[in-house]
Amino acid sequence: MRREIVEGSIVQGSKISEPELAKRYGVSRATLREALNRLESCYLVERKANVGCRVVALTAERLIEVYQVRSSLEGLACRLAADNMEPEEIKGLKQLLNQHLQTQRVKEGESYYQEAGDLDFHYRIIQGSKNAHLIHLLCNELYQLIRMYRVQMGMVGPRVSKAFDEHLAIINAIENHDGELAEMLMKRHISASQANIQTKFDLLAKQKA
């Protein structure tokens, strides 16, 4: 509905006035409250009883917390995917990676496609775990928040090619049904991604000082 706005154009930590935004979107307050509930379950807004709603603030501490959880859960998803993914799913995953290679070569600097592609890659593996609860947790709840981090931080360039290699290694592990390895590789991959955004944060803090 208006995830786009939360992802980009509404400032972090800003108070949300229900009647204001209700008029802003031309809907009733009840409808907007429903929407806020959805956003709350995605961790994009935080509410306090009888106080109000604020857009979530993107702090480094929060990033670490989220990525610790994400690393653990996607590691699990990857291990399960190594056991449960169908051959044609694995085949499709490899094709997807090849597509990324091509678009990546064409648009060396631009990282947007890689970004979307990276999320798509992770998305498919999560789906491959065949664990509905896990899929819901990662794809519905955490997905938006992670996207928010990446969009607002901006994905940096040199990691693109390295991420590609890591994706390749993960696919190989899944293809060999080596769940242990796949889990470990995915955990490292996400930790690297976390470290990447962390440096971005530090850079931003230094710029401020």
Place this chain on the structure above:
Amino acid sequence: MRREIVEGSIVQGSKISEPELAKRYGVSRATLREALNRLESCYLVERKANVGCRVVALTAERLIEVYQVRSSLEGLACRLAADNMEPEEIKGLKQLLNQHLQTQRVKEGESYYQEAGDLDFHYRIIQGSKNAHLIHLLCNELYQLIRMYRVQMGMVGPRVSKAFDEHLAIINAIENHDGELAEMLMKRHISASQANIQTKFDLLAKQKA
């Protein structure tokens, strides 16, 4: 508010009629919808757009899915707790375990206290991880669902003493700040608990046939 009812006295998979329950509790439909949203975020009810709300059905497949996730997340929590728990927190945890030992000896067969105690034990370790996101995920979202499983299935006896030993080993690992070991022990502990409920399920299915 009325988690008690969902945990016990409302049948699984039963349709939820909003106006009916609204009258049942003497509140408006808007209030009840808010409550349903809360229950949905705890995975106790499931809704479909323009169709309605049903109480979640406790199946063996779902149990496995939830416990796979729980094992991974509580393993993470345990590893973090090994690094981040304060000495007095560890001390309190040991005291809690001693209390369990006493009540357990007194009420050999009765497992209710052990159950509540077990959850409390896990609860404290999760808090000890100091990861707010992880704490929310486990204590607010998953906690109720797991409680529902355990209450409706009924905890079996012989596992009580074994669980106590496992808890003890976990505390020792945390006290030694051995995160790796603590994580592994917790994962095994939860897997054992899962297997325990699984057998309960199989027994129930055999009874039916």
Place this chain on the structure above:
DNA sequence: ACCACACTAATTGTCGACAATCTAAAAAAT
């Protein structure tokens, strides 16, 4: 006899208004 279509009934989603609560500013007392 079976399938398709339409109609009715119920349920969900949405709306505007009212009451309770909290925040903030202004005034008074120390």
Place this chain on the structure above:
DNA sequence: ATTTTTTAGATTGTCGACAATTAGTGTGGT
């Protein structure tokens, strides 16, 4: 001048009613 209290404003939570969509049933056609 600072602190406390009171008061006003606004915002959230709650309520009952209306509109839209859906499920079930009954009828008609093939």
